[in-house]
Amino acid sequence: MRVRLLYFASLADRAGCPEESVDTQAADPAALYDAVRLRHNFSLGREHLRVAVNGQIVEWDHALNDGDEIVFLPPVSGG
Amino acid sequence: MSESVIDPVVEKDRLGDAGAGACVIFEGWVRNHNEGRSVHSLDYQAYAPLALSEGETILDEAIDRFKLRAASAVHRAGSLAIGDMAVWVGVSADHRDAAYNASRWIIDEIKRRVPIWKNEHYADGESGWLHPDNSPVEPNA
Numbered sequence: 001m002r003v004r005l006l007y008f009a010s011l012a013d014r015a016g017c018p019e020e021s022v023d024t025q026a027a028d029p030a031a032l033y034d035a036v037r038l039r040h041n042f043s044l045g046r047e048h049l050r051v052a053v054n055g056q057i058v059e060w061d062h063a064l065n066d067g068d069e070i071v072f073l074p075p076v077s078g079g
Numbered sequence: 080m081s082e083s084v085i086d087p088v089v090e091k092d093r094l095g096d097a098g099a100g101a102c103v104i105f106e107g108w109v110r111n112h113n114e115g116r117s118v119h120s121l122d123y124q125a126y127a128p129l130a131l132s133e134g135e136t137i138l139d140e141a142i143d144r145f146k147l148r149a150a151s152a153v154h155r156a157g158s159l160a161i162g163d164m165a166v167w168v169g170v171s172a173d174h175r176d177a178a179y180n181a182s183r184w185i186i187d188e189i190k191r192r193v194p195i196w197k198n199e200h201y202a203d204g205e206s207g208w209l210h211p212d213n214s215p216v217e218p219n220a
Binding site: 006008009010012013044052055056057071073074075076077078079 | 107132154166186195197198209210
């Protein structure tokens with residue numbers, strides 16, 4: 001399946017792009033992050049992140065579907 | 080979320096209610112220092128769809144929890160200079176205790192939950208993304 005990844009803050013800097021489409025067999029965001037982390041050399045472990053799929057915060061074992069928009073959310077710093 | 084300057088006069092108009100006896104406004108400003116470093120300017124990035132829905136959820140929770148008459152909040156995105164207003168939070172309630180408590184609770188929840196990221200540009204030319212406690216994400220970057 002093909003999914004769209006959006007990157008923000010330190011993850012966008014490391015990835016060198018704000019978004020990308022990827023073909024993946026990952027069943028859930030946890031497996032997807034492990035693969036993406038290796039490829040982009042992200043320093044942040046999954047324990048520091050939250051994940052959103054199609055604009056909603058989800059658990060790391062949420063089932064992924066073709067066409068999903070996935071965002072790994074680094075620790076936030078608004079305000 | 081707003082890409083342009085926040086107008087506090089316009090925002091305050093959202094809080095009016097004949098039953099309200101107290102109004103508390105919080106403004107967060109861009110300061111010229113953080114963690115001992117001199118700050119030149121900063122950028123905010125946001126995942127806008129989720130930032131808006133999380134913001135609405137926080138305001139709804141605050142209205143329910145503190146029995147507010149009204150609550151509203153705006154956060155800037157993009158590049159800001161020292162002294163610019165980065166965030167505006169306003170609440171109205173029947174009495175001041177609820178208004179003060181809700182104001183503090185809302186800004187704390189925004190900082191904890193809403194997907195907005197601050198990138199500080201320092202006077203020495205470096206820059207860096209911050210954690211919620213204002214410590215750097217990558218101290219050795």
